Amino acid sequence: MVKKANIAKIRADAEAMYKKGDYYCSEAVIAAIRKNIVPDMPVEAIAMGSGFPVGIGGSKCTCGALTGGVIVLGYLFGRTTPGDEKVKKAMAISKELHDSFQENHKVLCCKVLTRGTKPGSAERMQKCVSFTGEMAAKTAELAARELHMKIE
Numbered sequence: 719m720v721k722k723a724n725i726a727k728i729r730a731d732a733e734a735m736y737k738k739g740d741y742y743c744s745e746a747v748i749a750a751i752r753k754n755i756v757p758d759m760p761v762e763a764i765a766m767g768s769g770f771p772v773g774i775g776g777s778k779c780t781c782g783a784l785t786g787g788v789i790v791l792g793y794l795f796g797r798t799t800p801g802d803e804k805v806k807k808a809m810a811i812s813k814e815l816h817d818s819f820q821e822n823h824k825v826l827c828c829k830v831l832t833r834g835t836k837p838g839s840a841e842r843m844q845k846c847v848s849f850t851g852e853m854a855a856k857t858a859e860l861a862a863r864e865l866h867m868k869i870e
Contacts, residue, residue, distance in 0.1 A: 719756055723862035724870040725855050728754045732854030733847045742771030743850045747786030750854045755861060756794065763793055773828030780826050783849040784819050787857035788812045794861055811860050818856050823849075 732750035735741045741749055744767035752759040769775050770785040796808035816826070823831060831849065835842035862869050 722868040729851040729855040733851040744770035744782035744786030778829035783853035
């Protein structure tokens with residue numbers, strides 16, 4: 719794990735990965751955090767996010783950028799042993815991420831967030847790039863705070 723988190727770089731990396739088509743929203747959030755904060759995170763963690771794009775498997779429900787952030791927070795702060803109280807911390811930090819997104823956008827639903835835009839359009843791409851960067855940055859901020867990392 720690194721000692722400093724460059725939030726602007728994490729945001730830019732996530733946005734670029736999504737915009738270039740390297741990854742979908744949830745995967746890009748995970749990949750950007752992995753690249754910049756937790757390089758020892760198994761690459762399979764990115765694969766864990768592959769079912770969440772376009773609102774969970776294309777269902778257009780919960781925004782994939784948000785779910786990608788929750789996956790990262792679970793990896794960093796969640797439990798692997800039954801009964802471990804760490805789950806409470808993972809849940810509390812994930813709720814902060816959720817509440818931040820909801821405060822900024824009022825809804826979490828992909829189809830509502832992208833209403834009025836056509837799939838593949840520049841307008842929709844820009845919206846999703848923005849959500850992806852926002853969630854990568856907020857996830858990084860929360861992780862850095864909890865891990866007592868310096869923020870750049």
